Structures are given as C-alpha cells and as structure tokens.
Amino acid sequence: MDNRYSFLGGKRGPWRVARLDGLRGAGLEAVERLQIVQGEWAESASEAAWVLRGLTSNVRYATRPEVDALRERQPALARPEARCAALIPIKKSARWWELAQDERRAIFEETSHHTAIGMEFLPAVARRLHHCRDIGEPFDFLTWFEYAPEHTHAFEDLLDRLRVTREWDFVEREVDIRLEHIDARI
Amino acid sequence: MDNRYSFLGGKRGPWRVARLDGLRGAGLEAVERLQIVQGEWAESASEAAWVLRGLTSNVRYATRPEVDALRERQPALARPEARCAALIPIKKSARWWELAQDERRAIFEETSHHTAIGMEFLPAVARRLHHCRDIGEPFDFLTWFEYAPEHTHAFEDLLDRLRVTREWDFVEREVDIRLEHIDARI
Numbered sequence: 361m362d363n364r365y366s367f368l369g370g371k372r373g374p375w376r377v378a379r380l381d382g383l384r385g386a387g388l389e390a391v392e393r394l395q396i397v398q399g400e401w402a403e404s405a406s407e408a409a410w411v412l413r414g415l416t417s418n419v420r421y422a423t424r425p426e427v428d429a430l431r432e433r434q435p436a437l438a439r440p441e442a443r444c445a446a447l448i449p450i451k452k453s454a455r456w457w458e459l460a461q462d463e464r465r466a467i468f469e470e471t472s473h474h475t476a477i478g479m480e481f482l483p484a485v486a487r488r489l490h491h492c493r494d495i496g497e498p499f500d501f502l503t504w505f506e507y508a509p510e511h512t513h514a515f516e517d518l519l520d521r522l523r524v525t526r527e528w529d530f531v532e533r534e535v536d537i538r539l540e541h542i543d544a545r546i
Numbered sequence: 547m548d549n550r551y552s553f554l555g556g557k558r559g560p561w562r563v564a565r566l567d568g569l570r571g572a573g574l575e576a577v578e579r580l581q582i583v584q585g586e587w588a589e590s591a592s593e594a595a596w597v598l599r600g601l602t603s604n605v606r607y608a609t610r611p612e613v614d615a616l617r618e619r620q621p622a623l624a625r626p627e628a629r630c631a632a633l634i635p636i637k638k639s640a641r642w643w644e645l646a647q648d649e650r651r652a653i654f655e656e657t658s659h660h661t662a663i664g665m666e667f668l669p670a671v672a673r674r675l676h677h678c679r680d681i682g683e684p685f686d687f688l689t690w691f692e693y694a695p696e697h698t699h700a701f702e703d704l705l706d707r708l709r710v711t712r713e714w715d716f717v718e719r720e721v722d723i724r725l726e727h728i729d730a731r732i
Contacts, residue, residue, distance in 0.1 A: 363680065417680045420606070423648040461651070462609040491680065494549065494603045 365490055366402035367412040367447060367502060368395045375445060375539040385451065385533030394447065394539055396504075412449055414490025414502040421468050426475050433482040438545060442486060442506040445539040446515065449499040456530035457493070472525035481518045484511040499533065551676055552588035553598040553633060553688060554581045561631060561725040571637065571719030580633065580725055582690075598635060600676025600688040607654050612661050619668040628672060628692040629727045632701065635685035637719035643679070658711035667704045670697040685719065 369377070369388065373395025380390050389409045401413055419427060456464065468474050478487075486506045493500035507515050519536075522528065555563070555574065559581025566576050575595045587599055605613060642650065654660050664673075672692045679686035693701050705722075708714065 363682075415680050418643045419647055421647050424646040427646040457604045460610040460613040461605055461607050465647070494601050494677065495681070496549075 362399040363416045365414055366397045368402055368408040369410045370408035372407060374542055376542050378540050379538040381536045383534040383536055388535050412502055413497055414492040417491050421465050422475060435483040435486045437486050437506055440545045441508040443541045444507050444509055444512060446505045447537040448503045449535050450501045450531055451499045451533035452530045453532045467527050472527035474527060477521050481514055484514055548585040549602045550587060551600055552583045554588055554594040555596045556594035558593060560728055562728050564726050565724040567722045569720040569722055574721050598688055599683055600678040603677050607651050608661060621669040621672045623672050623674060623692055626731045627694040630693050630695055630698060631725040632691045633723040634689045635721050636687045636717055637685045638716045639718045642716035653713050658713035660713060663707050667700055670700050
C-alpha cells in the first residue's frame with residue numbers, strides 16, 4: 361500500500377470544486393476540478409494549476425483510548441452516500457514546530473480537544489490526514505473529509521469549533537476547498 | 547536549510563568505513579567510503595553500492611524539560627576533534643508503528659530511558675536523527691553520531707545500554723557502520 365497522495369487542481373477529476381476559499385495566508389488558484397492520485401508523485405502536469413503532495417503516517421498525538429475510540433467509530437472513505445468532500449490544506453507556524461511533543465499534545469488535545477471534537481462527528485465525517493511539512497511542500501497537512509450532503513451543516517459546525525481553539529492560533533495558512541463528486545460513487 | 551540528506555556508500559567520500567556490521571535483519575553491502583549529501587536526493591550513482599535517504603524533522607517524543615536539557619548540552623556536528631562517526635540505520639517492527647503515541651512514548655522514555663541515557667554521553671557524542679519510514683526507504687531511521695577517538699569506549703557503552711532496553715524489542719533491522727574521517731576536519 362503506497363502512502364503517497366497527490367491532489368491535482370485543474371480541469372480534470374471526479375471532484376467538482378464548489379468553493380475554494382483562502383482563509384489565512386496565501387490562497388490557491390481557483391480551479392474547476394480535483395483529482396487525487398495515489399502512488400508515485402504526480403508530475404506538475406500542464407493541465408493542473410497546482411499539485412499538492414502528502415503522505416499518510418503513524419499516529420502522532422493520539423493515546424491508546426483515543427486510537428481505539430477512533431477505530432471503532434471512524435468510517436471508511438469512498439462511501440457511496442458521501443458525495444461531498446473537503447480538502448483543507450493547513451500550514452502551522454514555526455512557533456508550533458519548535459514546541460516540545462508534550463507542549464504540542466497539550467494544545468492539540470487537553471486545551472483544544474481536537475480529537476474529542478472530531479469524535480462527535482463520527483461516523484458522519486470520514487477523513488484522512490496527509491503530512492507534507494517534511495517533504496518541502498507549501499503546507500504542513502492536507503486534511504481530506506468526505507460526508508453525505510445532509511451532513512454539510514454538521515461539517516460546518518465541526519470546522520467552526522476547531523477554528524476557534526487555541527491550536528488554530530498556530531495556523532498561519534489555511535485554504536478551504538469544498539467538492540462534490542460528479543458521478544455515482546461505487 | 548534543506549532537511550534532506552543522502553548517505554552514499556561506495557568508493558568515495560571523506561569517511562572511511564572501519565566496520566560495517568549487520569546486527570539484525572538484512573545487512574548492507576560492504577563499502578570502503580561514505581559520502582553525505584545534503585539537499586536534492588542523490589541519484590543512485592553508479593559509483594555508490596547503496597544510497598540511504600532521510601530527513602530531519604520536528605521532535606516527536608521529547609518533553610519541554612528534555613528539549614531544554616538536550617539543547618543546553620548537545621554539541622554541534624563537524625567538531626574538528628570528532629574524527630570518528632557511526633551511521634546506524636534502524637527499522638522498527640509494524641507492531642511499534644501500530645502503537646498509540648502515549649504507548650510509544652512510554653516505551654521510549656519511561657521504560658527504556660532513551661533520552662536520559664543519551665544525555666549521559668553529552669557533550670562527547672554529537673548526533674543527528676534522520677527519518678525515512680514515511681518516504682518509502684528500507685529503514686525507518688538513520689542515526690548519525692560523531693565523537694573524538696578517545697570517546698569510542700563511551701560510545702560503545704551508550705549503544706550497549708540502549709540495545710538491551712525494551713525499545714530494542716521492536717527493532718527488526720539494524721546495521722552498525724563505523725567511520726573515520728580521512729582528512730583534518732575544518
């Protein structure tokens with residue numbers, strides 16, 4: 361199983377871009393479609409306005425009870441009913457990365473309740489986290505979410521709650537891309 | 547500052563290979579010299595028998611008191627007197643990576659005292675940790691150490707103490723490469 365993913369914004373792909381909002385820092389060029397490629401890094405194809413690369417990795421903050429609770433509740437990606445998606449690339453500040461592990465964990469969970477908040481929206485919202493800071497990408501994380509249309513408001517609530525946490529004081533760039541699948545998802 | 551490093555084993559480079567021992571799992575082909583290249587990944591040059599790639603990253607386990615104590619005591623690399631070095635590539639088991647963050651931390655430090663043991667050998671032994679599991683390399687970590695010849699025995703003690711810890715139960719591949727710098731280090 362290859363842990364590398366490329367997100368290509370351009371004119372192709374099964375995801376239609378419904379909205380693309382730069383929330384903090386530099387935005388991203390508006391595009392019509394998004395394509396996701398797993399495996400070998402996608403070249404900056406002439407058709408793509410931008411390519412974002414990330415990789416899945418081991419758990420970095422979650423404790424055993426949190427991992428178990430997540431595994432029990434979190435759904436798989438590509439559910440037929442999950443025709444809505446969001447790609448939210450985030451970059452955190454140098455100050456965040458200079459913190460020690462216990463300091464980052466304390467802000468992430470004990471103060472900001474990141475996992476606990478996310479847990480409230482399971483199994484409605486499926487997600488996958490891609491890391492990209494270490495591979496020289498412009499963002500630190502590419503977070504990918506999938507949900508059914510009727511859970512759009514719940515997803516907005518989830519983001520609203522996370523964005524007012526202390527953890528978000530360390531977010532210096534954030535783009536919010538909303539997507540709709542153009543075909544039946546089988 | 548580029549966080550990518552390539553270690554090329556072959557016939558070139560300022561580090562003469564004094565010993566190359568496969569300790570667990572598959573070894574590495576014996577070579578005469580080692581060269582370290584920072585920046586763009588080195589190609590698998592025809593002259594190199596093997597190329598190992600890794601990148602530096604943020605702290606993953608250390609707490610604030612540990613980070614502060616390390617920063618206060620740890621020396622820089624490339625000290626003129628540090629004519630000896632070791633490259634120790636390590637791969638941990640799938641079981642290790644499936645652990646939650648608190649479980650890995652507990653084994654790493656509260657049980658195995660990895661940082662505390664390392665601290666006892668500062669400032670004699672300088673080190674840099676390179677991560678490589680997420681980028682599809684054969685090892686998870688490439689650990690690089692530099693020390694003066696008179697601290698060789700201390701360095702052996704350090705390794706002896708780490709290799710009997712519970713953390714090492716999760717090490718499934720380890721190669722130990724000892725090196726000597728062939729020129730004055732200026």
